[in-house]
Amino acid sequence: MHEYSLVGDLLDQVTAHARARGATAVRKVTVGIGELAGVDPALFATAFETFRAAGPCRETELVIHWVEARWVCPTCARPITRGAVLRCPDCNGPGSLATGDELTLERIELEVPDPHTLRPTTGTSARFGD
Numbered sequence: 001m002h003e004y005s006l007v008g009d010l011l012d013q014v015t016a017h018a019r020a021r022g023a024t025a026v027r028k029v030t031v032g033i034g035e036l037a038g039v040d041p042a043l044f045a046t047a048f049e050t051f052r053a054a055g056p057c058r059e060t061e062l063v064i065h066w067v068e069a070r071w072v073c074p075t076c077a078r079p080i081t082r083g084a085v086l087r088c089p090d091c092n093g094p095g096s097l098a099t100g101d102e103l104t105l106e107r108i109e110l111e112v113p114d115p116h117t118l119r120p121t122t123g124t125s126a127r128f129g130d
């Protein structure tokens with residue numbers, strides 16, 4: 001299934017971000033799914049539950065941001081009403097899709113260890129065992 005390979009890619013990306021920041025876990029991931037992206041949000045969520053078992057996403061909350069399709073006129077940038085004929089009311093040019101066909105990783109919330117517990121800032125507090 002298409003959604004399963006997309007979730008595999010998403011988890012790879014999220015894991016790479018988490019490693020790069022030294023995160024111990026990922027709290028929340030927000031994904032934007034456009035209504036014309038050809039992705040079923042319910043299937044996507046199920047695939048996420050299935051694949052996250054190993055790695056830093058075990059406890060991650062998945063938030064799906066549903067992005068409605070919007071069209072604009074590429075010539076005069078006028079928004080074109082949903083459901084209407086997809087032509088610009090001003091110049092009669094064909095509408096072009098502005099949003100709605102995307103699948104994006106919008107936000108990641110990481111659990112990062114407090115840097116103060118790792119790097120004492122004064123010389124005396126960093127010394128022990130003399």
Ligand SMILES: [Zn+2]
Nearest residue numbers: 073076088091
């Ligand atoms: Zn126009």
